[in-house]
Amino acid sequence: MNSVVIVAAGKGKRMNSNINKQYIKLNEKEIITYTIEVFDKNKNIDEIIVVIRKDEEKFFMEHILNRYKFNKNIKIAYGGNERQDSVYNGIKKVDSDCDIVLIHDGARPFITDEIINNSIKEAKKNKAVVVGVPVKDTIKILDDNNIIKGTPKRKYLWAVQTPQVFEYRLIKRAYEKAFEENYYGTDDATLVEKYGYNVKMIMGSYENIKITTKEDINFGEEILRIRNVCGG
Numbered sequence: 001m002n003s004v005v006i007v008a009a010g011k012g013k014r015m016n017s018n019i020n021k022q023y024i025k026l027n028e029k030e031i032i033t034y035t036i037e038v039f040d041k042n043k044n045i046d047e048i049i050v051v052i053r054k055d056e057e058k059f060f061m062e063h064i065l066n067r068y069k070f071n072k073n074i075k076i077a078y079g080g081n082e083r084q085d086s087v088y089n090g091i092k093k094v095d096s097d098c099d100i101v102l103i104h105d106g107a108r109p110f111i112t113d114e115i116i117n118n119s120i121k122e123a124k125k126n127k128a129v130v131v132g133v134p135v136k137d138t139i140k141i142l143d144d145n146n147i148i149k150g151t152p153k154r155k156y157l158w159a160v161q162t163p164q165v166f167e168y169r170l171i172k173r174a175y176e177k178a179f180e181e182n183y184y185g186t187d188d189a190t191l192v193e194k195y196g197y198n199v200k201m202i203m204g205s206y207e208n209i210k211i212t213t214k215e216d217i218n219f220g221e222e223i224l225r226i227r228n229v230c231g232g
């Protein structure tokens, strides 16, 4: 069986909004609802765990879980201080029969069925897979005084997205070790890489944006408009 942990327990500080960014509406529907719906409709996803802020549980139940008709049972876990804490709390709720677990940002509502299916297929072969896109800009490495210290070859640079997809036992063990060693990364693959596993990158989509700052709301509404026009 395949499970997805959708993390939606952040504070949305960079959005600078009076409500948590997951609950901001794009064309009348909350960002988190779009995200859950894609996994709810995907035939390869058996279990959905949404990680929310404990102080937002009532809001989530009232405005999301009890308002929309989802096909699958949505399990809830509570978030922690960092994204990694939230992911771990979600992983702890995954059914022990799980084979493949997908970890996805609730703030990435434009994930597609195709990317989900491709990532599961690849994870069954490679045990650890992330989706991403080749960077379009030249990337510089700075020192603490904003002085450029290096320019990595662009052909090796990809912007990593989610889902990040793993054999369940592998990611569970990587998270256990990371917490034993108090090791933190900004994505899940970092923990698997640290413990010596090769993580495969596959193509995501430039539309699979993470809604992070106010500009992303406009980008998101444009993506929805284009998809509606193209019947996506």
Ligand SMILES: Nc1ccn([C@@H]2O[C@H](COP(=O)(O)OP(=O)(O)OP(=O)(O)O)[C@@H](O)[C@H]2O)c(=O)n1
Pocket (backbone or CB within 6 Å): 007, 008, 009, 010, 011, 012, 013, 014, 015, 022, 051, 079, 080, 081, 082, 083, 084, 086, 087, 105, 106, 107, 108, 210, 211, 212
């Ligand atoms: N303690 C946290 C931090 C983040 N997330 C989730 O991880 C995803 C990616 O994180 P990010 O975009 O950084 O969200 P925030 O941490 O909320 O944003 P900010 O850094 O601007 O506060 C989001 O869906 C967010 O809800 C989470 O579940 N728990």
Ligand SMILES: C[C@](O)(CO)[C@H](O)COP(=O)(O)O
Pocket (backbone or CB within 6 Å): 083, 105, 159, 160, 161, 162, 186, 187, 188, 210
């Ligand atoms: C996991 C992630 O979305 C991959 O790009 C990103 O690292 C999350 O970072 P955030 O600061 O928690 O948004």
